[in-house]
Amino acid sequence: MFGPVMWRFGGRMDPLHEVQRLQREMGRVFSGLEQPLNSEAPPVNAWVGESDIVVTAELPGVDPGKMDVSVVGDTLTISGTREAEILKEGESYHRQERNHGRFTRSLQLPFHVETGKVEAKYDRGILRITLPRAESDKPKKVPVSCH
């Protein structure tokens, strides 16, 4: 009986429901989660642990030699080129949905990393970068003494 329209326009408006809806919408605008995959910005996932951070990106069909991973300060940048298939004489596209060209993606990391120990692995079209937390950035445990 009370469809979503009734909730919004009728007298039975639930403020909490409205706030949650607004939050969801704002989240969708700013999160970039719904951002379509384009050749300029491959989507990334980040996994944070106590001593390192793992960043993964889906980059199928990219020549590992044409990929660049660099870390400056606390910013990680992934860039590269995805080559398009070169059509020979007499060949034509029926469908072309996959994107190609240059891509660049920068990500600010939650802490400084040991730039010399960054590892990048490319397997099954997924780039995985492991960035160990810098020793100087690790939380220090302060012993509490009692007099």
Add this chain to the structure above:
Amino acid sequence: MENKVEYEKKPAQNPVEMERTRNRKVFVPKVDIIEAGDAMVMYADMPGADEKSVEVTLEKNVLTITGTVKPQEFAGRSIAYAEYDIGDYERTFTISDEVDRERIGAVVKNGVLKLTLHKAPQAEVKKITVRTE
């Protein structure tokens, strides 16, 4: 209001929409299809899938490509930021009958499936002589 009773059967979608028993996200892989003279080459982006987890089936004239992807887990770390979802891949195409079923090539490299479908040699024209009895 007139109470209408529908006796007519509803036509099924073609192909019939199927549900999976496993509760896992399924994505439609992006494909490029190139027509190259006597062959058709298809590239499908399936990051996370490899030659063991990709399946290609051709039943009658329905070509189905599926790829299963293991969810990523990194021990001792928790996901802090996610822009893409992980799931399986599935896509179905109807193809013409002229495909040579014995010569279908499928290669997976760097998360991309390359499928080569050759056209069947033209069916020989069989002439039947008609006689009188």
